[in-house]
Amino acid sequence: MTEIAERSAPSAAGGSSFWSDVIRKEDWWAIWIGLGLVVVAATLFANGQSLKWIAIAPQKWSQLSQVGAQLRAHWLQYSSLLVLWSVLFGIAAAALGIRVSRFLVSFALIYVVALALYFLGLWDQASRYNLEPPLVALALGLLIANTLGVPKWADAGLRVEFYVKTGIVLLGTSLPLTLVAWAGPVAIVQAAIVSLVTFGVIYLTAVRLGLDRRLAAVLGTGGAVCGVSGSIAVAGAVGAKREHVSVAISLVVAWAIVMIYALPLASRALGLSTGVAGAWIGTSEFADAAGLAAAQTYGGYAGNVPGIHGTAEAAVSAFTLMKVIGRDIWIGVWALVLSLVATARWESTGVRNRTGVAEIWRRFPKFVLGFLLASALVTWVAQGHSYADYKQTVVPGLVAPLQALRTWAFTFAFLSIGLTTRFREFFSVGARPFYAFTAGVAVNVVLGFFLSTHVFADFWTRLGQ
Amino acid sequence: MSSAWASVRADDGLCGRHDRYVSASSDCEDYQPTREVTGMATAGSSAAGKASAGAASRCSRA
Numbered sequence: 347m348t349e350i351a352e353r354s355a356p357s358a359a360g361g362s363s364f365w366s367d368v369i370r371k372e373d374w375w376a377i378w379i380g381l382g383l384v385v386v387a388a389t390l391f392a393n394g395q396s397l398k399w400i401a402i403a404p405q406k407w408s409q410l411s412q413v414g415a416q417l418r419a420h421w422l423q424y425s426s427l428l429v430l431w432s433v434l435f436g437i438a439a440a441a442l443g444i445r446v447s448r449f450l451v452s453f454a455l456i457y458v459v460a461l462a463l464y465f466l467g468l469w470d471q472a473s474r475y476n477l478e479p480p481l482v483a484l485a486l487g488l489l490i491a492n493t494l495g496v497p498k499w500a501d502a503g504l505r506v507e508f509y510v511k512t513g514i515v516l517l518g519t520s521l522p523l524t525l526v527a528w529a530g531p532v533a534i535v536q537a538a539i540v541s542l543v544t545f546g547v548i549y550l551t552a553v554r555l556g557l558d559r560r561l562a563a564v565l566g567t568g569g570a571v572c573g574v575s576g577s578i579a580v581a582g583a584v585g586a587k588r589e590h591v592s593v594a595i596s597l598v599v600a601w602a603i604v605m606i607y608a609l610p611l612a613s614r615a616l617g618l619s620t621g622v623a624g625a626w627i628g629t630s631e632f633a634d635a636a637g638l639a640a641a642q643t644y645g646g647y648a649g650n651v652p653g654i655h656g657t658a659e660a661a662v663s664a665f666t667l668m669k670v671i672g673r674d675i676w677i678g679v680w681a682l683v684l685s686l687v688a689t690a691r692w693e694s695t696g697v698r699n700r701t702g703v704a705e706i707w708r709r710f711p712k713f714v715l716g717f718l719l720a721s722a723l724v725t726w727v728a729q730g731h732s733y734a735d736y737k738q739t740v741v742p743g744l745v746a747p748l749q750a751l752r753t754w755a756f757t758f759a760f761l762s763i764g765l766t767t768r769f770r771e772f773f774s775v776g777a778r779p780f781y782a783f784t785a786g787v788a789v790n791v792v793l794g795f796f797l798s799t800h801v802f803a804d805f806w807t808r809l810g811q
Numbered sequence: 812m813s814s815a816w817a818s819v820r821a822d823d824g825l826c827g828r829h830d831r832y833v834s835a836s837s838d839c840e841d842y843q844p845t846r847e848v849t850g851m852a853t854a855g856s857s858a859a860g861k862a863s864a865g866a867a868s869r870c871s872r873a
Contacts, residue, residue: 372816442816507814575819581832582823588830677819685834696829699837708821708835 367712372508375438377716380515382434383751384720388727391744400426401747403754404465413465428457431754435508444502452503453758459486460757473650480639480760484606487764496765504762507575510635511713513755514670518720519748521663522728525809526721530671532805533628536797537672540629543793545570548786555778559692560586561593563684565779568594569786572674572711573602573633579709583681584688585697593775597783600772602636603763610644620648620656621664621809622798628668629794635759641665642756660809666717667809675714678706724748 368374387397402423407413417424432450439449460483466472467479490496496504545566552562564586568577577594580586609630613623623644631637645658685701728740798806814820822835833839 367818370816371818372814373818505814507817572819575817578817578823578832579819579821582821582834585831585833585837588825588832591832695831696840697826697831697833697837698840699834701834701836705821705834705836709819712818 369441371712372438372442372505373511373712373716375441376508376511376515376713377719379434379438380512380518380713381716381719381723383516384519384723384748387744387748388723391727391740396743397747398743398750399423400430401750402427403750404461404468406468406470407465408470416465424461427754428454431457435505438508439502439505448499448502450503452500455500456503456758456761459483459761460754463757463761464753467646473647478610478643478646479757480643481607481610483757483760484603484639484764487761488603488767488769489764491765491767492769501766504766506635506759506762506766509755509759509762510638511716513638513752513759514634514666515713515716515720516748516752516755517662517666518717519724519745520659520752521666521721523718523721523725525663526667526671526718529667529805529809532802533625533667533672536625536802537629537668538676539797540790540794541570541673541676544786544790547789548782551785552779552782555782557778557782558587558590560584560688560695561590561779562782563688564590564594565597565783566786567677567680567684568598569601569632569783569790571680572669572677573598573631573636575633575674575711576677576680579677579681580684583685583699583701583705583709584692585695585699592771593779594783596772596775597779598632599767601783601787602632603767605631606636606639606643609640610647613644614647614651614654616799617653618799619807620645620654620658620661621806622656622803624661624664624809625668625802625806626794626798627661628665628672629798630791631665631669634669634674635763637665637669638662638756639760639763642753656807656809664806664809670711670714670717674711677711678709681705681709 383397387401390396400423402420404413404416407416432453435453436446436450440446463479463483463486466477466482469477472478548569549562549566552565553559557565560581563584564577564581567580568574570576574595577591577598581591581594605627609627610623613626618626624641627637627640627644631640641661641664642658644654645661647654648656648658648661682701682703682705685699685705689699689701724740724745727744728736731740824833824835825831826833826839828839828841
């Protein structure tokens, strides 16, 4: 939170240029890295080769000795992958002004722990003991951060959003553009219903409790649109106070962490299919990273927990469609509308907002462009292949290595969530913001469940089939 | 679970006087550039300037 509040890149009056943004913003670096890997993978595939040597991933195991055997057999690949990630993320870190030496040391530790978690998730008893990597990563991170503490130098490598955005760009390769076009409108309609209702509940409850309207708006977008990013975007658009953002961030993060555990457990108890659960998580989680942790957890139950139908990919795909396409991309619209309302209807703060339509693009989460381009590229490569050929050739040679790299990126993010969360920051929120936000959470969860399991159930069940 | 370098932040800064977030396209009524920013304006002059978070001014702070 301190970093968000105090760090802002120096900019010329009126904002930065497009060309400086593509170097200074992490969304663009997520695109360069993610799309760069996709282009390299596609080029290799077109020449009869593959990225899979370096996109190494652990294999299922039952005896600990098998883990040792895998590591001995593939140590060069695991080491090369560490070098690859270090180079890619290190260049981005340098461009973003992060101390590269600290980043590289911190990232190396994250990689080693992520490797251990990746192996843990492939233990054939992992689902039985609920040792899904995202949940273990989060719990481990929370435990360390709130007991031993995390040294300051390690913060450099804990880049939750950067890793998750890179992962989402890579995730685009698993979703054909045709599927995005087909499912996108449904996701947008469902997400719009839930977002509008949730925002209304939080905002009106907050105002009724006597809270500042700008705080109410920041809480509302945090709960209804896209979590911390939504809160920060609207804070700038309406001229919210710094403490408003701190309060909203604390509430969003607290509830997001609760939902990482609650939503998959509830879905499992109800025997929801993976697509339906993914859609529910997409409407009722508050942050991309947290939602992916929950969706990937639930996807891990597919094939391992009796009664849960669907594929692992369907959970992550449904979540991504709902959260990224249904909610994230609209943040600029929310910021514009609320800015206009704040200027016209709310008391003056001494700050003159001069927001225009350009706000929609300025605040657009650019990494989504990378996601769509990655999807388009793989769709283009796959055309001309029969479905059987796609499964036999394109998936193992092109898509699967990129999926492995995606899982790595997400694991880095899941570990970073816990390691950057401090429980003590939750206690300074205050009762009234807590009640307002929690009212929205309750409505959000129930409405999201109803829409996912009843109104649009058939659609999400068929996803990925 | 967010970032200082995210696109959604656009180029928001912090108004040090009012302790409020300010978008790059907005400005603060009390903004006063200092000698370090303009190289010409005196400390007492006032101008309707942009509240850039990176600029040294009486309104905003880095």
